[in-house]
Amino acid sequence: MEVRLVIFDLDGVVVNTDEFHFMAWEQVLLNKWGICHTRGAEDLTKGIPRYTCMELLAKHYHIAATPQELHRTADEKNTVYQELLRTILSQQQIMPGIMETLQLLQEHNIPIALASSSHSAAFILEKLGLNFDFCVDPDSVTHGKPAPDIYLAAASHFGLPPEACVGVEDAASGIASIRAAGMFCVGIGMPALEGGADATVSSTDQLPGVFASLLGLPPFLNWFTGFSVALTFPSSLTTQTTTRRLSHMAGFFRDQATVKELLEQGIDPIIYEFHELAAPKHPGDVSFGLTTLYPGNIGEECFMTKGHFHQILETGEVYYTLQGSGLLLTEHTDGTVRWFPLVPGSATYAAKGFAHRMVNTGDKPLICFFAYRADAGHDYNTIGLSGLQKRVFRRGNRIEIESANVRAKGEIQ
Numbered sequence: 328m329e330v331r332l333v334i335f336d337l338d339g340v341v342v343n344t345d346e347f348h349f350m351a352w353e354q355v356l357l358n359k360w361g362i363c364h365t366r367g368a369e370d371l372t373k374g375i376p377r378y379t380c381m382e383l384l385a386k387h388y389h390i391a392a393t394p395q396e397l398h399r400t401a402d403e404k405n406t407v408y409q410e411l412l413r414t415i416l417s418q419q420q421i422m423p424g425i426m427e428t429l430q431l432l433q434e435h436n437i438p439i440a441l442a443s444s445s446h447s448a449a450f451i452l453e454k455l456g457l458n459f460d461f462c463v464d465p466d467s468v469t470h471g472k473p474a475p476d477i478y479l480a481a482a483s484h485f486g487l488p489p490e491a492c493v494g495v496e497d498a499a500s501g502i503a504s505i506r507a508a509g510m511f512c513v514g515i516g517m518p519a520l521e522g523g524a525d526a527t528v529s530s531t532d533q534l535p536g537v538f539a540s541l542l543g544l545p546p547f548l549n550w551f552t553g554f555s556v557a558l559t560f561p562s563s564l565t566t567q568t569t570t571r572r573l574s575h576m577a578g579f580f581r582d583q584a585t586v587k588e589l590l591e592q593g594i595d596p597i598i599y600e601f602h603e604l605a606a607p608k609h610p611g612d613v614s615f616g617l618t619t620l621y622p623g624n625i626g627e628e629c630f631m632t633k634g635h636f637h638q639i640l641e642t643g644e645v646y647y648t649l650q651g652s653g654l655l656l657t658e659h660t661d662g663t664v665r666w667f668p669l670v671p672g673s674a675t676y677a678a679k680g681f682a683h684r685m686v687n688t689g690d691k692p693l694i695c696f697f698a699y700r701a702d703a704g705h706d707y708n709t710i711g712l713s714g715l716q717k718r719v720f721r722r723g724n725r726i727e728i729e730s731a732n733v734r735a736k737g738e739i740q
């Protein structure tokens with residue numbers, strides 16, 4: 328979709344006012360009825376108008392009071408809440424990831440609007456120095472959330488159809504409101520999962536990642552709190568791509584006459600490409616990505632990757648085959664050779680201490696996902712100089728695995 332407007336809920340999305348609501352209820356319940364308010368009871372009140380909250384709390388704490396008295400107490404709670412906003416609200420209450428999200432949208436000239444039912448919204452935004460392009464006045468809409476009115480009012484202010492808008496919410500009624508408006512819904516937390524949001528995150532600090540992906544930007548990779556990323560191939564979303572052509576690995580194939588002939592004729596096919604996220608080179612991080620090894624052969628020898636040991640020899644690596652067919656040739660420093668079929672749906676473990684090389688034995692691109700410790704490093708020289716013990720050839724319809732020295736008597740492999 329082309330995102331042309333992003334509409335945010337306020338409480339629990341842009342600003343964390345939960346603690347202020349809790350403190351306000353705590354104060355009036357204690358003053359009035361000597362009740363010690365609990366977090367569990369507070370949970371009953373989330374995202375609910377204050378008079379309804381008061382009724383729920385009266386029931387929960389067995390408060391005997393007239394409707395008028397409850398009404399008055401709810402207003403008192405609101406006075407305390409307003410006072411807390413005036414005195415202690417600060418930028419510390421801005422939810423994590425929100426500043427980065429707003430900045431990302433502003434950099435891409437996407438207007439931001441606020442659709443909050445709170446009458447304190449304008450005050451809060453001003454106090455926090457947050458500039459939204461438009462705030463819907465909650466009194467200007469007939470039906471509150473979960474009706475779609477407030478989100479539709481924001482879209483119509485900009486003259487935009489709902490399909491061009493994204494709404495961001497944490498509460499069930501807000502998620503229902505966005506969905507009823509026919510907008511793309513980004514939801515935070517359990518209500519989003521339950522309410523069928525289009526994209527769900529567990530915390531607002533994941534919002535920059537969601538919007539980066541919606542805007543087609545490189546992924547926002549948070550190696551400290553985690554991330555989820557679309558990993559498709561070919562992919563514009565990955566950050567490091569390596570392309571290896573025949574000329575980059577000319578010495579790796581046995582049929583040197585053919586290699587020379589091809590390169591002299593200017594024929595330099597792409598043998599494989601891999602896309603890897605730029606993981607920090609830290610022992611606890613995991614580097615992962617996709618390799619596509621194209622079908623073909625040089626002379627009779629199947630296309631293959633260079634292959635390598637890891638500099639940290641004690642590194643295992645997982646390959647998961649998504650498409651195509653081939654082999655993973657592995658070889659231990661002690662000379663042990665093991666090879667494994669690479670077929671879609673299979674996970675292959677290249678054990679620690681084994682060099683590994685993919686070989687495409689089929690007629691389609693062989694695509695594998697791989698993952699290994701991010702600081703492992705790559706040693707290409709050992710294999711580059713002495714090769715692996717096995718080579719793979721296509722002869723007619725047959726695939727043959729040969730010991731490297733069977734045919735090439737005396738040649739350096």
Ligand code: F6R
Pocket residue numbers: 601618632633634635644683684685697699705
């Ligand atoms: C990483 C790994 C794979 C390969 C990739 C290309 O440790 O095993 O990601 O790097 O398949 O192969 P090489 O690195 O051998 O050129």
Ligand code: MN
Pocket residue numbers: 635637644683699
């Ligand atoms: Mn590896």
